[in-house]
Amino acid sequence: MFNFFKKKQNEVEIPQVQPMATWEENSYMHVLSDNVEAENIEGAKERIESIEGLKLIEFNIRDNNSGNLTLEYHGDEYGVGFYFDDFVLDSLYSLQNQKMHDEDFEKIQQKTKSFVIYMKFNKNYMDSYHLQVKLIMAFFPDTLAVVDESAERLLSGRWVELAAKSKVTPNAESLFTVQAVFDEKTKKVWLHTHGICRTGFSEFELLDVSQENVNDVYYLINTMANRVLYQNEAVEDYIFLGEFVDGNMIVAATLPWNEGVAKYPANIPGGANDREGSHNTNSKIIFLFLTEDDANNGKYTKPSEIEDKLIENPLYYYSNEQTDHMKFMARDRFDLLKKSIEEHPSYKALIKVGLPTDNEDGSVDYENLEHIWFELKEFTDTGFKAVLTQEPYRVSSIKEGDEGEYTINDVTDWIIYTDEMSIDPNIAYLL
Template identity: 30%
Template sequence: MDNKEKYDLLADGETGLPSTMGIIPSDTNFKFDTNQIEKSLASSKDFKLNAFTKEEDNDFAILTFSAEIEYLDEVYNMDLYVCETNNIDLANYGFGNQIDEKSLDIAQKQEYYLETSMYFGEDPLTAFHLQLKIMNAIVPDASLAIDFMSYRLLSAQWLGMTAKSPTPPSPDYLYTLHCIYNDEENGTRRYWFHTHGLHRCGTVELEMLNITQGAEQMHTLINMTVKKFLTNAAREKERFVIGYDGMGINLCWLRWEEALKDFPQLVLGGKGDRESEEGDNVHAEPSGILFAVEDGNMVSPEIYASTLAENPIYYITTEETNRMSDLAKERFSMFKQVFEKESPKPESKSFLKNILGSKKEKENEQKWTFLVKLGLDVDNPDEGASEKEHLWFDTLSISNNQIEGKLLNQPYWISNLNEGDVKTYPIELLTDWIIYSPDSTYTTDSIYELGLL
C-alpha cells in the first residue's frame, strides 16, 4: 500500500496500524501459559472476554493467542504473543514517565514478556486504556511496560494505577513528540518537531519544520493540535482554530510530500531524513506539516510565537475537560495529603530574629507549590469561546471541600476577577492540579512517584 492510499484511509478515520504494547513481569518465576492468560482475562471485572483461542505456533513468538473482548459496549479483537525478552533492546526507547533503576534491571533479566496488539475504535484513548487494563490483568505485578508505537518505556507503578482507574490517562501517553535541531554557524538553531504514535489513532502524524523562533511555544502548539486531532482531526488544507491570543490561532496541514516543495532542499526533516535503503523509514509514513493560516496564506506557525508567550487560551474539547476534571477529583485526596504535609506553614518569629534573620537564608529557601485549575463561569457564554474559563490558582488552604487560592493569571472573559485575587471555591469546580516540589513536578498522572498508592 502506497502513501496515497494510506492518506485516503486516514481521511476516512481508518488506520492500517494496530497499537502494539508489551509488558514484562517482575517475578522471575512468573510463567505464561494458556490457562493463566485465559483465566486472567475471564476473571477481570473491567471488561468481558467473549472468546479466547490459542493460535498456531510461529517464528515470532513461542505462544500466540487471539481474544475478543467487550468493553464499554464496543468489541475489540486482540492478538497476544509470548516472546523472548532478549529480542528487545531497551536502549532504543525513551522514558514515558519515571522508572527506577531496579525495575529496569529486573526487566532486563526476565526471559519472556507478553506483547499485545489491537486496533483502536472510534475513541483512541478509551481503547488505549483498555489495552493497559488487559496487560495489567495478565501481569498484575510487572517490572516494565513498553509502548512500541511511541517508542517509550512506561512505569509499572503508573500502569497499575492507571489500569485500576475508571478514568483514562492523559492523551499525552498516546504519542511522543520528538524535537530535533541543528545549530548553524551564524548561531541560528533550526528545529524539526514530529510525532510518533498517532497512526494507530486514525490520523496522520504531525510536524513543524524549519522553526527558528519560539521553540517552546511551538512545542506547546503542536501538542495542543494533537489533542484536537485525537477527537476531531482536520482534513488536509482545512483551516481550523486551535486557540485564542487576542485573535484566532488558525492552522492547517499539508502532507509532507507536497509541503517539502516549499522548503529548502537540505532542511532538517527533508527528503534526506525520510529515505532509507530498506524502505522502512518511519518518517516516510503519512504525516502532516503544520502551517499558520493568515489572510488566506499558509505561513510558518512561528508568526504566533510572540503572542503565544503571553497567556493564550487553547481550546480543549468538552470530553477532554471532563476527563481531566474526573481524574483531578479522583486523585485529589493524594494532592491534599501532600499539601497538608509539605505546604508552607506560617512561622512565629521573635522581633530580634526578624531583624537579624539572614536574607540569604530566605533566598535559598526551597518550598513546595500547589496549583489547582478551576472552571469558572464566564460573563457572557454566548459571546465567549466557552461557558467556562479555566484558571490556575496557587492553593492557600483546603477545608470542608473548599479550596482557597490566589489567582495566577488574568481572565479573558470574567470581568469581576483579576490576577492576584484570593478566592474560595468548591472542589466541584476542580479541573486539574499540579504540585511543584523543590526537585520535581507531580501531576494526576505522576503522583504515584511519591509512593502514595
C-alpha cells in the same frame, strides 16, 4: 534532437506515500515484568473476565504461550493478539527515565524478554487505549514497565497501573509523543509525532524549526494533535488553534508530507532526503494561514518563517472536550493529592477551580466558567480552603488574595510542587 521527456527545470518530483507499518495501523505494546521473564500467565483469563464492562468471548493460547482473544468492551468488539519476544532496551528509551523511578529503571535494563500485546483501535480510540492498559495489568499485575512501540514511548508500570484502575481514560497526550531530530550544523529541528496513526488520523510534523525556539514552537504541534484527538475530527481546510499576542488568530492547515516537503529544501531534517526509508506513510506537515485571503487562495506560510510570533506567548485554546477530560481526571485522582499533601507538609499544591462568570448585565452566568488557580491552604470535611493566586477576568465577586472554601466538584485541575518536581494528575504515579 530535443528530449521531450526531459523534466522541466522547475518541476519538483513529489515522493510517494507508502503503506503504513503494522505498528502504525495497530497499537503494539511490550510488557516487562518478572512474570514476563518466566512466561507466567497463570490466572490471566480469570483476571480479564473480571474487568468491569468487558465480556470475554474467546481466549485461545498455543503451546508457545502466544495466542489471541476476542472480547466485547463497552459495546464494541475487539480482537487482541499476544506473544512473548526477546527484549533489549533501545537507547531511545534510555533517555526517558526522567519520569521513571530509578529503582524501576535499573530493573528494566536487566530484562531480556517482553510480552507483546497488540490490537486495532476502534473509533473511540481513547477507550481502546484504556482497554489495552487494563488488559496489560490483567495479564501481568506485576508490570514493571511498558514500551508503547506505536508511540515510541517508555511507560512506567506505576503509571499503567494507575491508568488501568482509573475510571477516566488516559488523556490524549498519552496516545502520542512528539520527537525532535536535531541538525548540529544548522541548529534546525524536525518535530514529528508518533502514535496517532493507530487512532485513524495522521501524524503531524513541523520542519525547519530553530533549535533555540523549539520549546516554544512545540506547543503548535502539541495543540494541533490534542485538538484533533479530543474532538475526533480531522483538519479539513484549516483550524483555529488560538491567538497571537497581537490578537490575530492562529489559523493552521496541513498538507500531506509528500506535498509539504516540496516547499522545503530536500537536505534539511525531515526533508525529502529523509523520507526514503521511514517517516513516509500517514503524516501531515503543519502550515499557517496569516490572513483570510491566504486561506481562500491556499497561500501556506511555514511556521519557521514566523517563529518570532510563535515564541511571544501565544494563547492556545483548549477544546471543551480537553477541559472536561482534565476536570474528570483531576477529580478522579484528588485523593492522591490529599494523601500526598497530608504526608508531606513541605509540598505546595495549586488547585484550579471553575467559577461562574459575569454577564454584561451584572447577573451570574453559571454555564460559562472561568478556570482560576488557587493555592491550597487546608482540607476540610467537605473539601478544601484555598487562596486565589491571580486576578480574574470575568468574576467580580472575588479578587486576588481572597480565600474561599470549595468542594471536589469545583476542581478542574491541580498541581503538586514537591521538593524535586511538579506533578499533575496524569503523572500522579510519581507521588
